Structures are given as C-alpha cells and as structure tokens.
Amino acid sequence: MNNGEQRRLNGEAEEDEDDDDANNGGLAAWERAYADERSWESLQEDESGLLQPIDNQSLKHAQYRRRLRAASTARIQKGLIRYLFIVIDLSKAAAEMDFRPSRMGVVAKHVEAFIREFFYQNPLSQVGLVTVKDGVAHCLTDLGGSPESHVKALMGKLECSGDSSLQNALDLVHGYLNQIPSYGHREVLILYSALSTCDPGDIMETIQKCKKSKIRCSVIGLSAEIFICKHLCQETGGLYYIALDEAHLKELILEHAPPPPAIAEFAIANLIKMGFPQRAAEGSVAICSCHKEAKVGAGYTCPRCKARVCELPTECRICGLTLISSPHLARSYHHLFPIVPFDEVPLSLLIDQQNKFPRACFGCQQNLLGPGNKPGLRVACPKCKQHFCLECDIYIHESLHNCPGCESTRHSRIPNINEG
Amino acid sequence: MASAASKLYADDVSLLMVLLDTNPFFWSSSNLPFSKFLPHVLAFLNSILLLNQLNQVVVIATGYNSCSYIYDSSSDSNQGSDHGRIMPARCSNLLQKLEEFVIKDEQLFKEGSREGISSSLLSGSLSMALCFDEQIYRGFFDQGHFILNLAVTMHAMQILCLQGSSDGPEQYVAIMNSIFSAQRSMVPIDSCYMGSSNSAFLQQASYITGGVYLKPQQPNGLFQYLSTVFATDLHSRAFLQLPKSLGVDFRASCFCHKKTIDMGYICSVCLSIFCKHHKKCSTCGVLKLLSVLYALCFGWVRRITT
Numbered sequence: 001m002n003n004g005e006q007r008r009l010n011g012e013a014e015e016d017e018d019d020d021d022a023n024n025g026g027l028a029a030w031e032r033a034y035a036d037e038r039s040w041e042s043l044q045e046d047e048s049g050l051l052q053p054i055d056n057q058s059l060k061h062a063q064y065r066r067r068l069r070a071a072s073t074a075r076i077q078k079g080l081i082r083y084l085f086i087v088i089d090l091s092k093a094a095a096e097m098d099f100r101p102s103r104m105g106v107v108a109k110h111v112e113a114f115i116r117e118f119f120y121q122n123p124l125s126q127v128g129l130v131t132v133k134d135g136v137a138h139c140l141t142d143l144g145g146s147p148e149s150h151v152k153a154l155m156g157k158l159e160c161s162g163d164s165s166l167q168n169a170l171d172l173v174h175g176y177l178n179q180i181p182s183y184g185h186r187e188v189l190i191l192y193s194a195l196s197t198c199d200p201g202d203i204m205e206t207i208q209k210c211k212k213s214k215i216r217c218s219v220i221g222l223s224a225e226i227f228i229c230k231h232l233c234q235e236t237g238g239l240y241y242i243a244l245d246e247a248h249l250k251e252l253i254l255e256h257a258p259p260p261p262a263i264a265e266f267a268i269a270n271l272i273k274m275g276f277p278q279r280a281a282e283g284s285v286a287i288c289s290c291h292k293e294a295k296v297g298a299g300y301t302c303p304r305c306k307a308r309v310c311e312l313p314t315e316c317r318i319c320g321l322t323l324i325s326s327p328h329l330a331r332s333y334h335h336l337f338p339i340v341p342f343d344e345v346p347l348s349l350l351i352d353q354q355n356k357f358p359r360a361c362f363g364c365q366q367n368l369l370g371p372g373n374k375p376g377l378r379v380a381c382p383k384c385k386q387h388f389c390l391e392c393d394i395y396i397h398e399s400l401h402n403c404p405g406c407e408s409t410r411h412s413r414i415p416n417i418n419e420g
Numbered sequence: 421m422a423s424a425a426s427k428l429y430a431d432d433v434s435l436l437m438v439l440l441d442t443n444p445f446f447w448s449s450s451n452l453p454f455s456k457f458l459p460h461v462l463a464f465l466n467s468i469l470l471l472n473q474l475n476q477v478v479v480i481a482t483g484y485n486s487c488s489y490i491y492d493s494s495s496d497s498n499q500g501s502d503h504g505r506i507m508p509a510r511c512s513n514l515l516q517k518l519e520e521f522v523i524k525d526e527q528l529f530k531e532g533s534r535e536g537i538s539s540s541l542l543s544g545s546l547s548m549a550l551c552f553d554e555q556i557y558r559g560f561f562d563q564g565h566f567i568l569n570l571a572v573t574m575h576a577m578q579i580l581c582l583q584g585s586s587d588g589p590e591q592y593v594a595i596m597n598s599i600f601s602a603q604r605s606m607v608p609i610d611s612c613y614m615g616s617s618n619s620a621f622l623q624q625a626s627y628i629t630g631g632v633y634l635k636p637q638q639p640n641g642l643f644q645y646l647s648t649v650f651a652t653d654l655h656s657r658a659f660l661q662l663p664k665s666l667g668v669d670f671r672a673s674c675f676c677h678k679k680t681i682d683m684g685y686i687c688s689v690c691l692s693i694f695c696k697h698h699k700k701c702s703t704c705g706v707l708k709l710l711s712v713l714y715a716l717c718f719g720w721v722r723r724i725t726t
Contacts, residue, residue: 080688183688269688327628329693365555400597
C-alpha cells in the first residue's frame with residue numbers, strides 16, 4: 001500500500017516537473033537546479049575542512065533572538081497610528097529575472113503579504129500605494145484601511161517600463177502625507193529595483209522637504225546599494241537594506257509591519273475623536289455608504305451621523321469620524337506591554353542540575369531532552385522561571401504575546417506597568 | 421494532487437482542549453456542585469473519544485493560583501487494564517491528577533494568602549492550550565511531505581472553556597491577546613459558562629474566533645448540552661443549527677468613569693479611552709511619572725553598587 005502510494009506520488013512529481021519544463025523554457029534542468037536552489041549555500045566548512053550542512057534551526061533561532069533583543073531595547077513609545085505609503089518601482093529594472101519569476105512578481109507577492117500583516121498588527125493605521133514607471137509616479141490607491149482594495153489594485157497594475165524617479169515619487173507622497181493630522185506617524189516604504197534615478201530637479205531639496213515634514217523614509221533595494229537611497233534614509237531616520245534573496249526580501253519587508261519606535265517630536269500626542277458603532281440588528285435593511293448597495297443586516301451604524309458602514313475599522317464616508325471597535329484597540333495593546341525576551345538556559349547549568357529542571361516545555365508539554373536524553377536548547381522566562389522549547393519561544397513572542405507561565409501565577413501581575 | 425490530499429485528510433478527527441475551571445470559591449456557591457458537575461464532563465470526554473478512535477482530548481485545569489495539564493488521551497497507556505475495577509482507568513487517572521492539582525493550588529493560595537479571589541486564571545490556561553495546539557500543528561507540517569504520511573492525521577483543533585467563575589479584569593489584555601492568536605491560527609474557542617451572569621470575555625472569545633457560547637439554562641442537564649452542542653466536529657457544524665450568539669457589545673468603556681460610550685477620545689500614544697476631551701492624557705501622564713521614578717531608582721541603585 002505504502003509502496004503504491006509512493007509510486008503514484010513519484011509519478012505525479014514527474015508530471016509536475018514536466019510542467020515546470022514547459023513554463024521555464026530557457027534554462028536546462030541542471031542549470032536551473034544550481035540557479036534556484038543555491039545548494040552550496042546550505043553547506044559550511046568545519047575546522048578540519050570537511051563540508052557539513054548548516055544547522056538551520058539553531059541558526060534561525062539565534063537570528064530571531066538577536067532581532068527580539070534589538071526590538072526590546074529600543075522600546076519606549078511606539079507610533080501606533082501610522083500613515084504609510086508603499087512606493088513600488090516598476091521601471092524596466094523590475095523586469096530583471098534574478099528573482100523568480102521577476103523582481104516585480106516577487107515584490108508584488110510579498111507586498112500583498114505585508115499589507116495583510118500590517119493591518120493585522122496596526123488596525124488603526126492606513127496604507128496607500130504608489131507606483132513609479134516611465135519616470136512618473138502614479139498614486140495607485142489613496143490612504144485607506146481596507147487590505148482587500150489595495151491588494152486588488154496592486155495585482156491589476158503589474159507592468160513595467162521606462163526609468164525610475166525617486167524625486168517624483170517623494171514629491172507625490174509628500175503632497176499626500178502633508179495633509180494628514182499631526183498625531184499620525186508619516187512613513188514611506190520604497191521598494192527600489194533600479195540602480196539610478198531620473199529626476200526633474202534637485203533631489204536633495206526634496207529630501208530636505210521630507211525631513212522637514214517628518215516623513216520617515218525607508219528603502220529596500222533589490223539590486224545594489226545606491227548613495228542617494230542611503231542618504232535619504234539617514235536624513236529621515238528610516239532603514240536602508242538590500243535584499244540578498246527572496247527569503248531575505250520577505251524578512252526585510254515584514255520588518256516594517258510592527259510599529260516603529262516613536263520619536264517624540266515626530267508626532268504630537270493628541271486625543272482623537274473616535275466612534276464605537278454598534279452592530280445593526282439582523283434583518284434590518286439599509287444602503288451602506290461604502291459600496292452604495294442595499295444590504296440586509298450585517299453592518300455597523302455610525303454613532304454621529306447614523307450612516308451604515310460594512311466593516312470596521314474605517315472612516316465614516318459621511319461625517320469623517322474614525323469608526324473602530326474595542327477589540328481593534330485591544331489588538332494594539334501588546335505593542336505597549338511587550339513581554340520580556342526569554343533567557344537561554346546555559347548548557348553547563350543544565351548538565352549539572354538536570355534533575356532539578358522540568359523535563360517538558362511548560363507551554364506545549366513537549367519533551368525538552370534531546371536525542372539520547374541529553375539536554376537540548378531551552379529558554380526560561382526571567383519572571384516566572386518556567387522553561388520553554390524554542391518553538392514555543394517564537395510562538396509566544398511573535399503571535400501570542402503572553403507568557404503562559406506568568407499568566408498562570410497570581411503573584412507576578414502588577415509590575416507590567418512600569419515598562420510602558 | 422489536490423484530491424489525494426483531501427482524501428487522506430480526515431475532516432472529523434478532532435483535538436479537543438478542555439479548560440476546566442476548578443475555582444473553589446465559585447463551585448462552593450454554585451447551584452451545581454463540583455461533585456455533580458464532574459460526572460457530566462467525564463461522560464462527555466468519554467463520548468468524544470468514542471466518536472472517533474483518532475480523537476484526542478487534553479484537559480487543562482484552570483485554578484485560581486495556577487494552571488496545569490491534567491490529562492492527555494494520547495499518552496494514556498493503560499487503557500486495556502480496566503477489568504475488575506469500579507472506575508475505568510481513564511477517569512481514575514484524570515481524577516487523581518485533578519486532586520493533586522487542587523491540593524497544590526490551595527497550598528499556593530495559603531502562601532500568597534490574598535482575600536476574595538473570585539476569578540480563575542483563564543488567560544494562563546488559554547495560553548497553554550494555544551501553545552499545545554501550535555505544537556501539534558507544527559508537528560504535522562514538519563513531517564515535510566505530509567501527504568505521504570498516513571500515520572499522522574490532521575486534527576481539527578478546538579478549545580472548550582468550561583468556566584464558572586467571573587471575569588478577572590486584570591486579565592483583559594492577556595485574554596484578548598490569546599483570542600487574536602487563536603483567531604489567527606483558526607482555532608475556535610467554544611465556551612460553556614456555568615456562572616450566574618454572562619461572561620463578557622468568553623462571549624468575545626467565541627464571537628471573534630467563530631466558536632459557540634452557551635450558558636446552560638438547566639445546569640442539571642449539562643451532559644445533554646455538552647453532547648449536543650460541543651461534541652460536534654468542526655466539519656459537521658456547517659450543517660447544524662447551533663445556538664447563535666445574541667450579538668456581542670463591542671462598545672468600549674472609558675477609563676475615567678467606566679461608562680460604556682458610543683463616541684470618545686483616544687490618546688494617540690497609549691490608546692486610552694476617555695469620554696470627554698482633556699488637555700492631557702491622564703494614563704500617559706501616570707506612565708511617564710512612573711518611568712521617571714523607575715529611572716531615578718535604577719540610577720540610584722547603580723550608584724550604590726559601583
């Protein structure tokens with residue numbers, strides 16, 4: 001049975017390869033294997049010169065811990081209400097095929113994922129899309145809070161041609177971001193494929209203008225480092241990185257999803273008027289103000305002007321009141337009260353006092369002992385001293401934002417507040 | 421390819437995490453005492469395991485000072501040795517662990533000796549359940565070519581909260597974090613609330629994650645409620661008329677007067693909610709003062725030590 005299963009699957013795999021062949025014209029199979037998989041990168045040399053596969057898991061975990069520590073040291077205040085423009089370079093450099101299938105396709109795919117993640121993490125923020133091609137910047141979507149409309153607009157407009165112009169893009173974005181209220185954090189994320197910029201005037205002036213308007217500009221390059229991008233990021237306090245491969249690009253883009261540390265003078269703290277609409281009764285008929293369609297039930301009523309809207313969070317089309325629900329606010333609270341990074345338990349301590357430590361991860365009950373009952377890597381919460389496995393560590397810090405150990409004790413409750 | 425995958429994926433195998441409230445302050449004042457409540461639950465757990473041999477049940481006890489895993493059906497080894505005993509092995513295992521847990525929980529209380537705790541640590545047990553679910557999920561996809569692997573079947577994961585004690589307001593942020601995490605991993609949180617008034621936390625949890633919230637009208641018939649509503653697997657739920665939520669109030673209450681409001685003012689820095697416009701946010705003001713104090717103390721300590 002198992003054999004049959006295997007054979008059938010092999011058969012299917014072969015078929016798949018045939019399909020790939022048809023799609024992938026130009027390259028021979030052996031060329032593709034080298035170009036796509038980069039098999040040499042997954043090997044490293046040990047001290048005696050032998051080749052060994054890289055221990056991916058511990059490497060990944062070490063990298064994650066570095067990021068976590070960097071994030072937790074730089075936390076004082078976070079910009080929770082963000083207005084972000086994503087500028088996508090669609091010049092002819094975006095058609096390059098060093099990323100598969102093309103730079104443009106890869107960027108579009110990851111921007112889509114980014115937009116969804118962004119709204120998940122920042123429910124009170126807004127995003128707009130700008131594309132640059134033929135030396136001209138176009139506003140694809142205005143600032144808005146609905147991920148679906150952005151993704152749809154982006155996927156419909158994927159063609160590239162001509163040169164790229166950094167100045168035109170910045171001028172356009174500056175015009176839009178200058179109008180937003182003072183409490184919002186203004187940000188631009190530029191995904192730049194080209195190695196040059198074709199500008200109508202002095203770009204240095206534009207950079208100074210952005211700096212004066214407190215717009216934080218970050219650039220992710222897909223080819224090589226360019227001076228003007230680096231200068232832009234340094235001046236405005238943004239980040240500049242070059243993507244090495246697709247996985248790195250994804251990581252770099254998603255790094256912009258959590259709210260950045262707020263710089264006090266960038267946005268003025270203010271009290272903002274917001275509405276908490278109630279769900280309309282089941283079966284009531286109304287015309288919604290967003291799609292202009294008659295809908296039965298399912299909708300929310302603006303508390304100020306009583307207009308019907310379909311989904312939250314949004315801005316009322318009639319009176320302009322920001323409409324949210326209390327879970328949206330609650331979703332942002334974990335940025336304000338982050339949990340402390342866990343400490344790695346040193347291996348020497350583990351070997352000495354193996355019997356004193358718990359055998360299973362406190363979160364998932366998985367055995368913490370490695371193969372052959374040797375102590376493996378584990379981490380401990382500095383507050384509640386419970387031990388966790390590496391997977392739980394990542395899950396707890398990246399998705400759950402609660403320490404199961406601290407949550408299941410009565411005593412360590414209050415100290416959370418002096419971290420805010 | 422897709423058809424092969426869907427055939428091997430069993431849609432009626434479920435992994436049920438039961439969060440059992442053991443708060444003695446609630447059960448001592450409840451209409452249905454714990455000794456009568458427990459047989460309903462045990463019968464329910466047995467019936468879940470009876471429905472499909474691959475079903476898995478994990479029980480986590482939610483105490484008022486701690487939380488702990490007390491039962492996992494997959495690691496229950498001596499199922500065959502039931503003969504000649506009054507109680508099946510499954511129940512005796514669970515009861516023994518439960519007793520140990522309750523005694524330990526009580527000891528912790530004496531050490532801490534705080535008065536009048538009416539809430540249980542739901543946030544802790546919910547977090548543990550989510551970690552467990554995540555591990556099962558990971559284990560499934562870590563197999564790599566999972567289509568080939570017949571031995572591992574994907575469980576549809578569910579969490580059932582059997583809660584009696586009232587909500588603990590200090591757990592609000594932690595519980596909301598858990599709810600959003602569950603929503604993200606598409607794990608529905610069902611809740612059966614035994615207390616006298618409705619639980620706002622559990623109502624929100626079930627509403628946001630797409631689970632069922634139920635407050636039994638007749639606690640004596642608990643088994644019937646459990647078996648008819650919560651025993652159904654996720655696939656079958658699409659065909660059933662389950663109790664509908666009567667709508668959850670998502671309006672916020674302001675921090676200054678605890679009034680429920682339609683429209684309010686939100687601080688752009690700390691997201692505190694106020695019903696009237698103030699010149700300065702009182703929450704951030706407090707927070708800033710605290711951090712200044714903290715910095716001062718810290719500097720002072722450092723000066724002494726060096």
